[in-house]
Amino acid sequence: MADLIEALRKLQAIDGELYRMRNEQRLKPLILEEAQQRLAEQQAKGQAAEARLKTAQLKQKEKEIELSTRESNVKKLQAQLFQVKTNKEYTAMQLEIERAKADASLLEEDIIALLDTVEQAKREHQEQLAVVARHQDALRQEEARVGQDLQVIAEEIAALEHQRQALTPAVDPQVLIVYERILASRDGLALVPLINESCGGCHMVQPPQVVNEAFLKSKLVTCDSCSRILYVDEISAAH
Helix, strand or coil: CHHHHHHHHHHHHHHHHHHHHHHHHHHHHHHHHHHHHHHHHHHHHHHHHHHHHHHHHHHHHHHHHHHHHHHHHHHHHHHHHCCCCCHHHHHHHHHHHHHHHHHHHHHHHHHHHHHHHHHHHHHHHHHHHHHHHHHHHHHHHHHHHHHHHHHHHHHHHHHHHHHHHHHHHHCCHHHHHHHHHHHHHCCCCCEEEEECCEECCCCCECCHHHHHHHHHCCCCEECCCCCCEEECCHHHHCC
16 A cells, blocks of 8 residues: 555656646636737727827818818909999908908818827827837737747646656556546645645544544545545654
8 A cells, every 4th residue: 555655646746747737738828818908909099099090180181171162262252352333242242251261260270270189199099009019029929938838838748648657557547546536626636645634635634533544554545525535744744
């Protein structure tokens, strides 16, 4: 039984590392997902900035067309001014011209304000494009780094699995079935030491009979609470 426990301890050391490596292998892509999400958020902001710019430019264009129309109208009215025949018509025409000029002047003020709005929108759009470019570059670097990490992890997992295959023949097949069932249900930790008469996995204090059986090493002993296999670490127990 002592030899079996020792074989299980070696196996658990490998399986613990395999569990850690596989968990890391699973989590690595999540780093990329976070970077992709950050990029998507910045791209959305870039699209919003572009939409604001286009809206401002469209308003500017509409105002410029309207101003051009009003200026043309002023010129027509001025040309018609010399064709009126009475002072009353002349005065009315002048008032109409002044109103048209005033409207045109207001449009010019609106266009000047819109020019500032357009320039501000252009700056914001360019700044956001730069932010997007930085996130794209960061994502490419992250993809390269994660790809390299995953390759290293895959190689380490393959090496550990090779070591595991060499160890499993030393474990009784029935015991191995029990061990692997516990391993799968307990986050890669099936074999734990007794620590101050408590389970090294769930930390529950064990009944005296369980503790005694673990010390005797006459059979496999499991924790009453988490069902992990218990063993006595002779070095720790001596202190």
